[in-house]
Amino acid sequence: MQIIIDKVKCEAKLGETLLTIARRNxxxxxxxCHSDALAGQGNCRMCMVEVSEGKTKKMVASCIYPVTKSxxxxxxxxxxxxxxxxxxxxxxxxxxxxxxxxxxxQEYNLPPVTRFKSDDEEECILCGLCTRACDEMGISAxxxxxxxxxxKVSTPFEEPSTVCIGCxxxxxxxxxxxxxxxDIGEERIIWEKSFELLRCSNCGKPFITRVGFEYIKNKxxxxxxxxxxxxxxxxxxxxxRDIYGF
Amino acid sequence: xxxxxxxxxxxxISQQYPQDKRFLLAILQDxxxxxxxxxxxxxxxxxxxxxxxxxxxxSMATFYKALSLKPKGRYIIKVCDGTACxxxxxxxxxxxxxxxxxxxxxxxxxxxxxxLETVNCLGSCAAAPVIVVNDRFYGKVTPSMVKTxxxxxxxxxx
Numbered sequence: 001m002q003i004i005i006d007k008v009k010c011e012a013k014l015g016e017t018l019l020t021i022a023r024r025n026x027x028x029x030x031x032x033c034h035s036d037a038l039a040g041q042g043n044c045r046m047c048m049v050e051v052s053e054g055k056t057k058k059m060v061a062s063c064i065y066p067v068t069k070s071x072x073x074x075x076x077x078x079x080x081x082x083x084x085x086x087x088x089x090x091x092x093x094x095x096x097x098x099x100x101x102x103x104x105x106q107e108y109n110l111p112p113v114t115r116f117k118s119d120d121e122e123e124c125i126l127c128g129l130c131t132r133a134c135d136e137m138g139i140s141a142x143x144x145x146x147x148x149x150x151x152k153v154s155t156p157f158e159e160p161s162t163v164c165i166g167c168x169x170x171x172x173x174x175x176x177x178x179x180x181x182x183d184i185g186e187e188r189i190i191w192e193k194s195f196e197l198l199r200c201s202n203c204g205k206p207f208i209t210r211v212g213f214e215y216i217k218n219k220x221x222x223x224x225x226x227x228x229x230x231x232x233x234x235x236x237x238x239x240x241r242d243i244y245g246f
Numbered sequence: 247x248x249x250x251x252x253x254x255x256x257x258x259i260s261q262q263y264p265q266d267k268r269f270l271l272a273i274l275q276d277x278x279x280x281x282x283x284x285x286x287x288x289x290x291x292x293x294x295x296x297x298x299x300x301x302x303x304x305s306m307a308t309f310y311k312a313l314s315l316k317p318k319g320r321y322i323i324k325v326c327d328g329t330a331c332x333x334x335x336x337x338x339x340x341x342x343x344x345x346x347x348x349x350x351x352x353x354x355x356x357x358x359x360x361x362l363e364t365v366n367c368l369g370s371c372a373a374a375p376v377i378v379v380n381d382r383f384y385g386k387v388t389p390s391m392v393k394t395x396x397x398x399x400x401x402x403x404x
Contacts, residue, residue, distance in 0.1 A: 131301075134301075139299075140299030140301045140302060141299075141301055142301055143299075143301035143302055143304060143305035144305055145304060145305055145308040145309075146308045146309070147308070147309050155301065156300045156301050156303070156304035157286070157304065161301075162300075163299070163300070
């Protein structure tokens, strides 16, 4: 199947989301609550695009809109920019001092929002990506609690979680860097819980929590070496080089 | 305050429902009804029975207004603050109750007998302003009637 995004013809499979197709074809659509590792959420609405099907036009969130027929998509128009401006304005009213949002606000040429009283310390835009990542890890240590203006992301009873493995997936996917993760020597502190870090057997860099390592080992049910991501990549590169004789 | 033994009834409440996620709210509502709040021990028991993450349960328990993690009073006074009641000065009723019971909306008296809540609409706008105590309804309430209403439930001990 073929769809047209910004006048570019793109190959698409049935059920693929517009965002996936656009990304594959190097067409930029701004997102906040999206991670390529996770399914689309449709929370932040930054990825809104215009879909035309014959004579009808509609606005859809590209990260969760599956392609079912040949359509034409516009990722940038006056209406879309206006919508995104409103979104950025609202977000910067919530997190006025967050760098990601600050950059976005400057990108869209928006003035600082002074109409609302805001919490200067707040960094979270409640996109829910962290809870999603935690669920996907199979842990579900964090979730959104309360509702309305009191909504936030937290562990149960706002106490250090009994199930958290300190993998840091939540902090890794967070678009605004709102989740505090601190690695000091062989200790990691996240969600007010302390974890012991294991050192890479090759380069000696602390890279994974002991519980996290055990969890992964149990899950894939094989013995794995304590080798960090960089060293593992190096090893694979070396292997390939040896095979192909570069 | 109930003792540890009493929370065991949670298991019986849970077991009335199949182990399916969609019955979760019903279970939590039943527990809330039984204990007037969701005891921590009960949440752990439900978590075990349903085999779901505690974070999901906590999320639900904090989301719904009908559920509470703190013990609620035996008599829950709900003052309607919907548009019609608001215009008919429901705020003065809240203030009056607050003054008598010495608690703010959302709080419970130290003897655990009264809780004060404001709600957004009780659907009886013609009788505004409206107060509901547990399941009993009072319409066209004036601040001077508040004391009599509270006295019906034993009033405050001084």
